[in-house]
Amino acid sequence: MNARASAQLLRLSCGSRHREKLLRNCSAERGLQSRTTPEFKANSTTRDHLHVPQLLLLSAQRPRDNDEEGQRRTMMASFGQHITGALRGSCLKTTKQGGNGLRGLEQQFTNTLRLGPTVTSRRCMTTQLVTEADFKTIQAAPHLDLNALRLPSHARPVPVSPSYFSRTPRFNDSYLAIQKLLRSYDKLPMIPSTAVERVTWCDLETIRRRLGEPVRASDYSRCLALIKKLHSIHPQMKPGPVKEALEGFKRSVQGFQNVAKPIPIDRFGRAVGVGKRKSSVARAWVVEGTGEVQINGKSLAGAFGRVHDRESAIWALRATDRVDKYNVWALVEGGGTTGQAEALTLAISKALMAHEPALKPALRRAGCVTRDPRKVERKKAGHLKARKSPTWVKR
Amino acid sequence: MSAPNCLRCLTRPSTAVLRHSIAVPNAVASWTASAPFSTTATAAAGPTKGARPTSQPKRMETGHIRSGRRVTISKSKHRKQAGARGKTPLPGERKAYRKKIQLSNSNALHVHWLSDLDAKHMLDAANVTKVMGLPDALVDQLRAVEAFKPKQTWGFFRKPSTLIRPETVDLVTRMQQAATDKQTLKLVLDGDKLTGKSILMLQAMSHAFFNEWIVIHIPEAQELTTAVTEYAPIPGTDPVQYMQQNYALKLIQNIRKANEKVLVRMATAYSHPEIPQQMPIGSSLMQLANSAKEPENAWTIFMALWKELTANTRGRVPILFALDGLSHIMKVSDYRSPAFELIHSHDLALVRLFTDCLGGNISLPYGGAILAATTRNNVQRSLSMELAIAQREAEQLGAEKPLRQAYIRGYDHRVEAAMRAAQVIKVKGINKLEARSLMEYWAASGVLRTTVDELSVSEKWMLSGNGVLGEMERASLLTMRI
Numbered sequence: 001m002n003a004r005a006s007a008q009l010l011r012l013s014c015g016s017r018h019r020e021k022l023l024r025n026c027s028a029e030r031g032l033q034s035r036t037t038p039e040f041k042a043n044s045t046t047r048d049h050l051h052v053p054q055l056l057l058l059s060a061q062r063p064r065d066n067d068e069e070g071q072r073r074t075m076m077a078s079f080g081q082h083i084t085g086a087l088r089g090s091c092l093k094t095t096k097q098g099g100n101g102l103r104g105l106e107q108q109f110t111n112t113l114r115l116g117p118t119v120t121s122r123r124c125m126t127t128q129l130v131t132e133a134d135f136k137t138i139q140a141a142p143h144l145d146l147n148a149l150r151l152p153s154h155a156r157p158v159p160v161s162p163s164y165f166s167r168t169p170r171f172n173d174s175y176l177a178i179q180k181l182l183r184s185y186d187k188l189p190m191i192p193s194t195a196v197e198r199v200t201w202c203d204l205e206t207i208r209r210r211l212g213e214p215v216r217a218s219d220y221s222r223c224l225a226l227i228k229k230l231h232s233i234h235p236q237m238k239p240g241p242v243k244e245a246l247e248g249f250k251r252s253v254q255g256f257q258n259v260a261k262p263i264p265i266d267r268f269g270r271a272v273g274v275g276k277r278k279s280s281v282a283r284a285w286v287v288e289g290t291g292e293v294q295i296n297g298k299s300l301a302g303a304f305g306r307v308h309d310r311e312s313a314i315w316a317l318r319a320t321d322r323v324d325k326y327n328v329w330a331l332v333e334g335g336g337t338t339g340q341a342e343a344l345t346l347a348i349s350k351a352l353m354a355h356e357p358a359l360k361p362a363l364r365r366a367g368c369v370t371r372d373p374r375k376v377e378r379k380k381a382g383h384l385k386a387r388k389s390p391t392w393v394k395r
Numbered sequence: 396m397s398a399p400n401c402l403r404c405l406t407r408p409s410t411a412v413l414r415h416s417i418a419v420p421n422a423v424a425s426w427t428a429s430a431p432f433s434t435t436a437t438a439a440a441g442p443t444k445g446a447r448p449t450s451q452p453k454r455m456e457t458g459h460i461r462s463g464r465r466v467t468i469s470k471s472k473h474r475k476q477a478g479a480r481g482k483t484p485l486p487g488e489r490k491a492y493r494k495k496i497q498l499s500n501s502n503a504l505h506v507h508w509l510s511d512l513d514a515k516h517m518l519d520a521a522n523v524t525k526v527m528g529l530p531d532a533l534v535d536q537l538r539a540v541e542a543f544k545p546k547q548t549w550g551f552f553r554k555p556s557t558l559i560r561p562e563t564v565d566l567v568t569r570m571q572q573a574a575t576d577k578q579t580l581k582l583v584l585d586g587d588k589l590t591g592k593s594i595l596m597l598q599a600m601s602h603a604f605f606n607e608w609i610v611i612h613i614p615e616a617q618e619l620t621t622a623v624t625e626y627a628p629i630p631g632t633d634p635v636q637y638m639q640q641n642y643a644l645k646l647i648q649n650i651r652k653a654n655e656k657v658l659v660r661m662a663t664a665y666s667h668p669e670i671p672q673q674m675p676i677g678s679s680l681m682q683l684a685n686s687a688k689e690p691e692n693a694w695t696i697f698m699a700l701w702k703e704l705t706a707n708t709r710g711r712v713p714i715l716f717a718l719d720g721l722s723h724i725m726k727v728s729d730y731r732s733p734a735f736e737l738i739h740s741h742d743l744a745l746v747r748l749f750t751d752c753l754g755g756n757i758s759l760p761y762g763g764a765i766l767a768a769t770t771r772n773n774v775q776r777s778l779s780m781e782l783a784i785a786q787r788e789a790e791q792l793g794a795e796k797p798l799r800q801a802y803i804r805g806y807d808h809r810v811e812a813a814m815r816a817a818q819v820i821k822v823k824g825i826n827k828l829e830a831r832s833l834m835e836y837w838a839a840s841g842v843l844r845t846t847v848d849e850l851s852v853s854e855k856w857m858l859s860g861n862g863v864l865g866e867m868e869r870a871s872l873l874t875m876r877i
Contacts, residue, residue: 290827291853292861299824301860302587308869310858317857324853394463
């Protein structure tokens with residue numbers, strides 16, 4: 001019986017005929033049959049438009065015992081009044097004029113909505129067994145005062161920020177905020193620029209993209225100067241608002257925070273370095289020794305036919321006078337001889353730096369620290385190679 | 396009159412006009428050819444005569460104004476350039492230059508502390524790491540047997556000199572032992588490119604010359620098997636063997652020149668009816684060697700000489716039979732039989748002689764050494780030779796012998812038989828002490844201009860792939876560093 005009733009409830013919005021039937025049944029149960037009068041029939045058309053609040057009411061109100069019945073009834077009445085009022089809008093006046101007749105109608109309507117406990121005990125269709133305890137947690141929605149939301153008729157909307165009418169409102173706001181912060185924290189102790197934590201600030205393009213505004217380069221550079229000044233406040237004294245404001249100007253990826261992973265020296269005393277050049281990749285295991293080299297299982301002379309390539313390969317050791325201090329065991333693959341030799345330079349120098357970090361400046365001077373990023377240039381359409389044009393022929 | 400021409404010029408490709416104009420007679424051609432330029436000037440000039448026709452084709456070459464200009468190089472310029480090239484080298488001159496061996500350089504500094512090698516030096520382990528000069532008499536003998544190779548760096552120094560290595564002492568001691576025991580040392584020198592195998596052979600030959608052995612040296616084995624010398628079947632041999640008369644003649648001459656002192660002392664033990672000259676028993680071997688003047692009987696005389704040298708009579712001396720480029724004779728040769736089948740290298744009589752010696756089929760009554768050096772240049776792999784060398788090495792070390800791979804076909808049982816009895820010396824790079832000694836010699840000769848200290852020695856040693864001798868020379872002498 002219950003299940004069927006709830007199923008009917010769900011079908012409420014389907015058609016007015018069903019709803020009428022249901023309502024009639026409900027009122028019959030509550031002993032209100034005498035009120036199903038011609039009035040009701042006459043106003044059935046009006047009620048068709050009200051099916052949304054009906055459902056609202058049905059889902060919100062759950063009568064459980066007879067003790068709460070009175071309280072519930074008053075709540076429902078007031079709510080129903082407001083809803084109908086809101087829906088009627090400008091018809092409020094006529095309602096007042098209409099007097100008792102219309103009020104009676106409303107009352108009648110709300111009364112009809114009060115369904116018997118058997119019908120309303122289920123909220124909706126469910127496959128789970130719903131206990132009474134579940135319903136106790138559900139609270140009624142608070143009172144909604146629609147009058148408070150209504151603006152006075154003479155009011156005019158005013159933007160929150162005065163920058164609203166400028167070309168770059170969001171940027172201007174943040175710029176002003178920065179200025180204000182600087183003005184207020186100007187007297188805090190600053191540290192020298194060399195000691196300041198390095199930060200990559202947003203560049204112009206990024207800030208434009210981030211704010212979606214055509215920020216001017218000159219404005220942004222001025223703003224950045226202030227930002228940098230704020231940033232140089234002593235870190236222990238730096239106020240929270242300043243930190244927050246500066247966060248917005250930092251780039252999402254902070255390159256300076258990258259810390260190179262140190263190359264460990266394993267229990268056999270080996271350090272492995274990886275080097276790349278062109279399309280070659282080299283791994284070199286460097287260990288203290290007497291200057292023996294093995295590359296891909298071959299000697300240096302076996303691996304590289306050109307003396308120049310051999311010199312390139314061990315250049316890191318040679319430039320630092322460590323030729324007879326270390327042994328090298330390396331694997332190289334990809335690319336040609338030059339690429340492999342120069343990949344080895346980098347690999348050996350990295351492994352060497354793991355043994356002796358103090359050699360880094362010397363190795364940098366020898367050109368063994370920076371990876372050469374040059375690669376084969378791609379071929380272009382209309383060209384024979386990357387840049388070579390076909391022979392010019394006059395027609 | 397001008398209108399149709401101009402239209403034609405506009406509508407038709409200019410080249411078609413020109414091609415067409417070539418076929419027509421001169422007077423007409425001049426008119427059609429000039430039409431595209433202007434119709435008025437030529438029309439005013441009237442029909443050409445005299446010198447005009449000769450100038451016309453030139454004008455036609457320039458073509459239509461729209462076809463652009465082309466740079467034409469006149470034939471006369473080409474001829475001039477060809478003439479200016481100078482004299483081309485005569486036939487064989489380039490090869491002679493390529494094969495030239497220069498053994499001294501008067502621009503190099505004289506190294507005053509350099510002492511000359513003698514018979515005992517190479518036997519003494521105390522002389523290891525020393526650089527020693529080759530005495531002039533020895534140089535002549537070595538030159539006669541072609542022990543010096545063109546690509547070696549003799550020409551950088553005042554006089555030829557050599558580094559005594561542990562391998563040298565080892566090899567020479569073995570040779571000495573074999574001679575004392577009247578045994579035949581059969582030895583193969585193997586090692587990477589430029590490790591000094593040929594130089595080690597040269598040192599062995601020096602030892603032989605010092606001790607008055609007979610030295611027979613085949614400097615380039617590939618000359619025997621790459622079908623560059625004449626060959627002919629030896630009559631009455633089954634299976635057929637082939638002789639190389641020209642090479643045999645050259646070899647006899649080399650032997651005669653290098654071993655003159657010893658050959659003169661020795662007398663023949665057999666009469667040799669097979670050779671054309673009358674050679675009574677007791678005549679000197681020098682005489683026998685001298686009898687080879689033309690290739691016709693060279694092989695017979697060589698065999699007669701060999702028979703005499705290996706005769707078990709008094710007054711004979713140990714023999715060193717050396718061959719450089721063993722890999723070339725351990726394969727099928729490029730020669731073909733009359734049936735147009737490839738001849739195996741071991742069917743060439745001279746090669747057969749060497750492999751029989753190396754394999755132990757021929758023993759030398761007064762002892763001696765059969766020495767071969769492998770080569771890594773210009774040669775196809777010989778699986779059997781590599782396997783045999785690996786097996787001999789394993790035997791020497793007492794390790795497990797490697798076996799043939801079951802699924803590879805290229806093995807050759809004749810090669811394996813030839814190398815069954817050989818010992819192997821693996822020639823490797825020199826150590827740093829030797830490298831230092833060598834570099835000091837280079838520096839003293841004024842060829843190496845850096846200070847020779849531990850660092851520079853280590854560097855060159857490393858650059859040369861852990862002390863490969865030839866690579867050290869490449870890295871320090873042949874690379875220009877000013």
